[in-house]
Amino acid sequence: MEPGLSIESGSAIRVAVLPVGGPIPPQCLRDYAALVAEHARVDLASLRPYYSEHQKSPFSHQPWDTGCLRLKFVLGGCVPSPWEDFQSSRKVLAVVGICHLPSSPDLARVAADFLDAARTYPSSLASRCFAFCPTDAQLLEERKDGIIMFPPSDQKSLELHMLTMIQDLAASLLMEFEKWVLRAESTGTILKTPLDSQTSLGSEEVIKAKKRRLGRAQKIIGDYCLLAGSPADANAHYTTAIDLARLTGDVFWHAGALEGSVCALVVDRMMGQSDPVLEDEVKYRYYTIIQLYRRATLQDNAQRVSPVSFELEAALKLARYLCRREVAKEVSDLLMGAADGAKALIDASDRLILYIEIARLFGSLGYKRKAAFFSRQVAQLYLQQDNAYAAMSAMQVLTMTTNAYHVQSRKTSKPDHASLKSVVSLFESQWSTLQMVVLREILMSSIRAADPLTSWSAAARLLRSFYPLITPAGQSGLASSLSNSADRLPWGTRCADPCLPFIRLHSLPFHPSQRDIVKRNPHKKEWWIGAGPSGPFIYTPFTKGGTSGTSKQEINWIVGEPVQVMIELANPCSFDLVVESIYLSVHSGNFDAFPVTVNLPPNTSKLVLLSGIPTKVGQVSIPGCIVHSFGVITEHLFKEVDSLLLGAAQGLVLSDPFRCCGSSKFKSVNFPSISIVPPLPLLVANVVGGDGSILLYEGEIRDVLITLTNAGTVPVEEANIALSGKNQDSVISIAHNTWKSALPIKPGGEVTFKVTLRAWHLSLTDLEADGSRSPANPRRIAREGINPFLNIHYAGPSAAKGNGEVSLPPGRRLAVPLNICVVQGMRLVRARLLSMEIPARFSEAHLRHVSGKDN
DSSP states (O other): OOTTOOGGGGGEEEEEEEEOSSOOOHHHHHHHHHHHHTTSEEEGGGGGGGOOOSSOOSOTTOOTTTOEEEEEEEETOOOOOTTTTTOGGGSEEEEEEEEEGGGOOOHHHHHHHHHHHHHTOTTOOEEEEEEESOOHHHHHSOOOTTEEEEOSOOHHHHHHHHHHHHHHHHHHHHHHHHHHHHHHHHHOOOOOOHHHHTSOOOHHHHHHHHHHHHHHHHHHHHHHHHHTTOHHHHHHHHHHHHHHHHHHTOHHHHHHHHHHHHHHHHHHTOOSSOOHHHHHHHHHHHHHHHHHHHHHHHHTTTSSSOTHHHHHHHHHHHHHHHOSGGGHHHHHHHHHHHHHGGGGOOOHHHHHHHHHHHHHHHHHHTOHHHHHHHHHHHHHHHHTSOSHHHHHHHHHHHHHHHHHHTOOOGGGSOSSTGGGGHHHHHHHTOOHHHHHHHHHHHHHHHHHTTOHHHHHHHHHHHHHHHGGGSOHHHHHHHHHHHHHHHHTSOTTOBOSSOOSOEEEEEEEEOOTTOOEEEOOOTTOSSTTTTOOOOOSEEEOTTOTTOOOTTOOOEEEEETTSOEEEEEEEEEOSSSOEEEEEEEEEOOSSOEEEOOEEEEEOTTEEEEEEEEEEEOSSEEEOOOEEEEEETTEEEEEEHHHHHHHHHHHHTTOSSOOTTGGGTOOOOOOOOOOEEEEEOOOOOEEEEETTOSSOEEEETTOEEEEEEEEEEOSSSOBOEEEEEEEESOGGGEEEEOHHHHHHTOSBOTTOEEEEEEEEEOOOOOHHHHHHHOOOOTTOOOOOOOTTOOEEEEEEEEOOOEEOTTSOEEOOOEEEEEEEOOEEEEOTTHHHHHHHHTSOOOTTSOHHHHHHHHTOOO
16 A cells, blocks of 8 residues: 555556665755745646657647646655556656766766666656756766766755756656657557456456456556646556456456546546535445455455555545545545445555554544554554654654644643643543543653653643552652653753642732832822731632622832742642752843742642742733753643643542642632832831830830841932831921931932830720739739821832833832830839838838839
């Protein structure tokens, strides 16, 4: 069998394209072969300048104005077929040599090599050797027979030169076809097939062979008419051959002549439009052809060479001719019938070609699953061969089936929203067992093909997608395969397919260096009015009572200030997982992420803080994490895991990796929109001499010094200090002039100003809330949450835009709590005195005098 056959294949002239001379660089060979293959169709009208009619042409109906010759170039040549006498299109009728003269300086040697190569094709009727890139010295040498120089030139000139040479070759072939037909008509020809060569001819067989000779000759003459581009002449000879074959009972040649007549009919009416009448005629004749080939197979079933391949080829040709959705049922029946005939094929290579063609046609029809099934049959035939090249072919064929089975590598998937749901669609098909088999076949074939990256990818997909169906021993075995494959890869190799762990976004917690950012209104002088705190988290997807709908939260990160993202990792397998490094994945190039190492015991999950520093202004997107585990670097996308968990919640996925590790229930996460703003000033407040709370007695007045330090890289040019919280009247005064005179506060600079405080009197409610009535512990401290705050809003300089406008970077808010601890009167002194050893000379009256109270 031959691949790629169609009904029109009988009209194609086979031309072997052979590299000759010295070694040709691969890229040059591809370029030269492509230059030749461009001219697979040569119009008959263009052959006039090169064609000379030495005698009356046997092609009386040659369509010189509309006809053409079809050339089928076979790079590297092909093995001669034993069926060349039966179908002339299987013969190599011309040989073209390709030579790269910079690596072949000896033209005589090139000519000799080409002659030796051409002799291996005795059926060849014409030959040419194209020599590319000759030197000036080689151009001046005496031309050798059959060598045609192609001097260095631009692409258009080379194409024109090649077209001229192909037209000359086609004209030579046409004249040779005329000679062959005239000779065959006058003297006849002896035609034999492998079926005839296996028969010991007796007297009856000799008589029968003589009767069949004329019909077979007419069939072959029709083949040459078809190759010469004259389908009308070919049809006349085929009609004669059909009648003679029917009379002599030559069933096999009858089918061949009828097949040739259909080819002539299709070629003669090829107008690029569908013709229902022609299609019905082709179907009728081809079903007859299939039946005739089947009869011939039954008659010659005792022969060692069976013609069953021609029956299967005829079914494939008809299926390819009809291949469209409107007649999908009929095409499918033809292909499945051909697949059943594979058992009768003796040669494994014929079965290989048959399954390849069936898979291609099912794929063209849109039947992806059937195409994948027969592709797997092709892979099985490759795997039966014990060599690395066959294993590599099997691996590549199996890789093409992964889309149909929804186990494709991420690198072959389109980066659209639909591909993010591939994990869910993986289990919608309920093909878990078959999908595991396909991935295991890819793993085994890639190991035999010595392709460690493909084997790592297959093992990763198998472990990540099907860990609930794999035994603990099997999971450990896959982990070993991953490690073994990684050992054969260069350090730092990246793979598109992630393995373990599973990673999802948990929250974006508040980093200590992050302060409340306040947008500045350029039309409002007091831009800080209305600004409030944002809480301990700048973003968390698990906050209850968040905004509803599709609105997306926006957060700002500041250039040069560290930020953190909390993620959750899960290892649902039965072995210890070591993540050598994990860090945030940022493709925008304006963020430096810091890696960390994580160890995950079996069947556990863990929360991990990942940090980084924004480096440039702009939008930043964090689709996932970069993970270095099992010796390979992969990218884990949050959205893929979200789709997986959504499928688990809907019952479409085998298992939720986080739930089986004891983690909380999955909640939908919308990653916020993150903008990186320019560097901002960063004030840090410190109460001078204070280590914690400020101790004041009821009614006591004290001055407290507060130092503000600019820990940022931008100066503080404007600021405002206001009070908030409770007991604001306890702040008597703030030295505004002191800190205002220090503006601007340069990076690293500081200012110290005075705040005058007065402790308030504790009420009965405050005393009762403390709950202590013991005379030994009479101190009463104000309840938490009733202290005043200094609200400091500050901002840096404005920035100039390119169009002359002024841009106002955001401002910031710093809340400085004044932690005042109020002590009730002088009871503390009395309590301390009572707890001391008091000398006897001090009387109770003395103590009353010291304390200033009678009670």
